[in-house]
Amino acid sequence: MIRCFHMTCLLLFLLLTSAGCTDFVEPNQLAFVMGTGIDYAGEEMVEVSQQIAIPSQMNAKGGSSGDSESFIVVSAKGKNVFDATQKIQKKLSRRLMSTHRALIAISEEYIEKYDAKKLFDKLNRDPANNQRDITVLIKGSAKEFLKIKHPLEQLSSIAANKELLINGMSSFTTRQFIIDSATEGTRVLVPLLQIDNDKDKGKDKARLIQSSGYAVLDKQLKIKGILNESEGSGAIWMLGKGTFQGLTIAWKDGNGNLSFRLTHLERRIQSVKGNDPKHILLTVKAQAYLLDNTTPLDMSEADHMMELKKYLDEKIQTDLQDIMNKVQKLGPDIFGIGEYLHRKHPYWWKSQREDWDENFKQIQVSVKANIQIRSTGTSANQVR
Amino acid sequence: MDVSTNIEENEAYLREQFHHCSDFIIRSFKLKDDTLLLIAYLDGMIRVQSVEENILKPLIYSDSSLGLDRLESLTERIRSKWLPLTKVETDDTKDKLVQHILQGCLALLVEGEASALIAQVQDFETRSIQEPRKEAALRGSKEGFVESLRTNTTMIRRRIIHTDLKTESFTIGKYTQTEVALVYVQGLVDEKVLAAVRDKLDNIETDGIIDSAYIEEWIEDSSFSLFSQVQNTERPDIVTASLLEGRVAILTNGTPFVLILPITFWSGLQSADDYFERFVFVLLTRTIRYIMTFVAFALPAIYVALSTFHPEMVPSYLMIGISTARESSPFPTFIEVFLMLFVFDALQEAGVHLPNQLGPVVSILGALVIGQAAVEAGIISTPIIIVVSLTGVASYTIPRYSASLPFRLIRYLFLGITGLLGFVGFAYGIIFLMIHMVMLESFGTPYLYPLAPFDGKRIKDIIIRYPFWVLNGRNKKGKQR
Numbered sequence A: 001m002i003r004c005f006h007m008t009c010l011l012l013f014l015l016l017t018s019a020g021c022t023d024f025v026e027p028n029q030l031a032f033v034m035g036t037g038i039d040y041a042g043e044e045m046v047e048v049s050q051q052i053a054i055p056s057q058m059n060a061k062g063g064s065s066g067d068s069e070s071f072i073v074v075s076a077k078g079k080n081v082f083d084a085t086q087k088i089q090k091k092l093s094r095r096l097m098s099t100h101r102a103l104i105a106i107s108e109e110y111i112e113k114y115d116a117k118k119l120f121d122k123l124n125r126d127p128a129n130n131q132r133d134i135t136v137l138i139k140g141s142a143k144e145f146l147k148i149k150h151p152l153e154q155l156s157s158i159a160a161n162k163e164l165l166i167n168g169m170s171s172f173t174t175r176q177f178i179i180d181s182a183t184e185g186t187r188v189l190v191p192l193l194q195i196d197n198d199k200d201k202g203k204d205k206a207r208l209i210q211s212s213g214y215a216v217l218d219k220q221l222k223i224k225g226i227l228n229e230s231e232g233s234g235a236i237w238m239l240g241k242g243t244f245q246g247l248t249i250a251w252k253d254g255n256g257n258l259s260f261r262l263t264h265l266e267r268r269i270q271s272v273k274g275n276d277p278k279h280i281l282l283t284v285k286a287q288a289y290l291l292d293n294t295t296p297l298d299m300s301e302a303d304h305m306m307e308l309k310k311y312l313d314e315k316i317q318t319d320l321q322d323i324m325n326k327v328q329k330l331g332p333d334i335f336g337i338g339e340y341l342h343r344k345h346p347y348w349w350k351s352q353r354e355d356w357d358e359n360f361k362q363i364q365v366s367v368k369a370n371i372q373i374r375s376t377g378t379s380a381n382q383v384r
Numbered sequence B: 001m002d003v004s005t006n007i008e009e010n011e012a013y014l015r016e017q018f019h020h021c022s023d024f025i026i027r028s029f030k031l032k033d034d035t036l037l038l039i040a041y042l043d044g045m046i047r048v049q050s051v052e053e054n055i056l057k058p059l060i061y062s063d064s065s066l067g068l069d070r071l072e073s074l075t076e077r078i079r080s081k082w083l084p085l086t087k088v089e090t091d092d093t094k095d096k097l098v099q100h101i102l103q104g105c106l107a108l109l110v111e112g113e114a115s116a117l118i119a120q121v122q123d124f125e126t127r128s129i130q131e132p133r134k135e136a137a138l139r140g141s142k143e144g145f146v147e148s149l150r151t152n153t154t155m156i157r158r159r160i161i162h163t164d165l166k167t168e169s170f171t172i173g174k175y176t177q178t179e180v181a182l183v184y185v186q187g188l189v190d191e192k193v194l195a196a197v198r199d200k201l202d203n204i205e206t207d208g209i210i211d212s213a214y215i216e217e218w219i220e221d222s223s224f225s226l227f228s229q230v231q232n233t234e235r236p237d238i239v240t241a242s243l244l245e246g247r248v249a250i251l252t253n254g255t256p257f258v259l260i261l262p263i264t265f266w267s268g269l270q271s272a273d274d275y276f277e278r279f280v281f282v283l284l285t286r287t288i289r290y291i292m293t294f295v296a297f298a299l300p301a302i303y304v305a306l307s308t309f310h311p312e313m314v315p316s317y318l319m320i321g322i323s324t325a326r327e328s329s330p331f332p333t334f335i336e337v338f339l340m341l342f343v344f345d346a347l348q349e350a351g352v353h354l355p356n357q358l359g360p361v362v363s364i365l366g367a368l369v370i371g372q373a374a375v376e377a378g379i380i381s382t383p384i385i386i387v388v389s390l391t392g393v394a395s396y397t398i399p400r401y402s403a404s405l406p407f408r409l410i411r412y413l414f415l416g417i418t419g420l421l422g423f424v425g426f427a428y429g430i431i432f433l434m435i436h437m438v439m440l441e442s443f444g445t446p447y448l449y450p451l452a453p454f455d456g457k458r459i460k461d462i463i464i465r466y467p468f469w470v471l472n473g474r475n476k477k478g479k480q481r
Helices: A002-019 A081-091 A108-113 A116-125 A142-147 A156-166 A174-182 A229-239 A302-330 A337-344 A346-362 B007-017 B048-061 B074-082 B094-102 B149-159 B191-202 B212-219 B236-244 B265-269 B279-309 B316-325 B333-353 B356-376 B382-395 B401-421 B423-439
Strands: A030-040 A046-053 A071-078 A095-097 A103-107 A134-138 A189-195 A209-217 A223-227 A244-250 A257-271 A279-293 A364-375 B024-030 B036-042 B088-091 B106-110 B116-119 B165-172 B178-185 B231-233 B248-252 B258-261
Touching: A030 A071, A030 A108, A030 A142, A030 A156, A030 B316, A046 A081, A046 A142, A071 A081, A071 A142, A081 A095, A081 A116, A103 A108, A103 A116, A103 A142, A103 A156, A108 A134, A108 A209, A108 A223, A116 A174, A134 A156, A134 A174, A142 A156, A142 A189, A156 A209, A189 A229, A209 A229, A223 A229, A223 A302, A229 A244, A229 A257, A229 A279, A229 A302, A244 A302, A257 A302, A257 A337, A279 A302, A279 A337, A302 A346, A302 A364, A337 A346, B007 B024, B007 B036, B007 B094, B007 B106, B024 B048, B036 B048, B036 B094, B048 B074, B048 B106, B074 B088, B074 B106, B074 B116, B088 B094, B094 B106, B094 B116, B149 B165, B149 B178, B149 B236, B149 B248, B165 B191, B178 B191, B178 B236, B191 B212, B191 B248, B212 B231, B212 B248, B212 B258, B231 B236, B236 B248, B236 B258, B265 B279, B265 B401, B279 B333, B279 B382, B279 B401, B279 B423, B316 B382, B333 B356, B333 B382, B333 B401, B356 B382, B382 B401, B401 B423
Parallel strands: A030 A095, A030 A103, A103 A134, A134 A189, A279 A364
Antiparallel strands: A030 A046, A046 A071, A189 A209, A209 A223, A244 A257, A257 A279, B024 B036, B036 B106, B088 B116, B106 B116, B165 B178, B178 B248, B231 B258, B248 B258
16 A cells, blocks of 8 residues: 555656646737737738737736837738738747637728638637637728727727627627528628727827728628618617617607617517518517607606507607618628528528528518517606 | 562562652551551642541541451451542552552552552642634534543533443553543444444554544544544534434543544534524535635636636636736746745744744734735736635635645645646546545545435535424434434
């Protein structure tokens, strides 16, 4: 027993000492990539920019007001993302670590001129990628976007990530992007960001990030059209990806405005007229909280509430129908109606899927809204 | 060798045996009829006043008036008529006589008699009953065991007033002749365990038993295990509760620490207060204790694994925070954690050995020099100080000191293997630990019982202490184990 014990000790000691070089990496040997920018760089070339956090500058005491920046942006051109990243790696003293990435910014130019499907193979195949990061399109140069100094956040990529999350849009992750683009019956809607041009904010280099709408992509991930901010939020509701949003509508005959906060956004797709795949009913649901009322309506009266609900339903219905018609005119089915039909009418779908972007235009989609007014606030009619 | 009828011969024998023993006192005196008597004892071990009052006075002053007939043995006569003492024995052999004197009895030899009277008048200075320092409870008895075996057995006797409470006596140690009592409740105890313990106690061959820890090492089955298979306690209430749970207690003369066996892993994580506070609150304290027990051995390893092997598993902001703190660290994380753990254990060891007056010195050195200065000098990074301190605090949430010792060792083993292999190593560590604990037995009871093997009835005392009225294995069925 004692001999056995001694042998075990000796073996353990030898194991520990002979192993010597192990495969651990200290945090100060790593470069944390917080954002990746992808730009077009000529024929079959891509320019990759990595935004790398500088830990020694991140938590500097007394605020990060010094001249030193808390990040650097390193870029290189290559045949593909991996090739360019390798070139970046060669310039750096630390190993690139992309698992903490918060944002992938793709320039509008790149996605127009290059086959973006090839880009996402690396993102999907390589297990070292954090697919929880958010994919956005950038108007202008993604490299410049990464370089801006955000007045609130230390890194622009984290700022963009937070901006989307805080506004109730948590479903634009890279993972979701890949799933949507791989699914036959769904097309991708992707946020389009731009640098805010208002120069009055903060110091000279500080800029806010502004959403400038949403890009509707087709099967080949080419931009088919841009939805503006309000159209975008309606589309997101109909996509089933939104969680909450604000809404302001005008009352009949320009008689004041009503503002609501909508929560519990839901949508449902149904076939109407029996089994006709060409007629689709899309029902949206939400719970509304009245926050602002400049109309003559007295909310303590049940009649007025009924009237308001009816008006609200109609208003939302027509607004969303307009957006639906606009998207249908563009072609790509961002709502996943194709996917619904795929399940509901699998044989019919086989004849449609080859050219779904075109066929979607022929589908008649009607939008129906059912809003539940949960609260009309603490006062009955307007404070006069 | 029998006691001689010749009193001079006896005296010579005793003087020879106790040669060079300065505390040995032998005194001769005569009765009124000139019969020579001899008393022998060890100074300081008897109640002198009692001896004078109860032995010398009646013998010297009273009129013995034995008369002419010495038909009756004088020894017998003294024993039955003149000594107002409860415990008086008669010894026939010289060996026994010497043994009794060594134990602090008074020996009385009478001229012409082949036997000696032994009066049990032992009295020596002992510590009074105090609150146990190591196992203080917020509520409950403030009594703690003392060094005297007899006092300790009375403390148990007073709590279990039943004839089924048995105390078997053993004498162990060639020189120390330590008295050891095996205490159990007949009917509740497992006879197999009892037989095994008796057998083991009988087979101890040693020069001396200084403390119950010696007995613990002699009787436990797996000496090489990190985990103790015998519990030690200073609290009579814990011993009483254990006896009623069907366990065996071993009391040793000369130490306040009583051994309890068989035990399970869980008994190390239970404190007396668990049974004195409301059970809902105990749920909280036990949960904290179980989590902290895990933290006590695993946290340094987990930190090393996460920050150097799997940084992708750490939330982004936390990881940047960690790497900010570690930006200028000269040593690898593994070495740093190891160093700090080592320093922490060194401080602990120093704290135990320092005289009371120097205690603050260590705290100042530890807190200021090693804590603050090392961080400010950039040798040690702050997260590691946090990890090591948390680990240290966690190991003190384990109520029994000896139950926390294995985790202090396992901590290093886990750190070592994790520093080599990352989380894979951690998994290996957990697997080996589990295998060992499942295989370990304490006198026939599996160490993880009642969790593995699972026993639905007894488990009610492990995670949640159910209220006492809930059937927990024994309450209603009486003697069922």
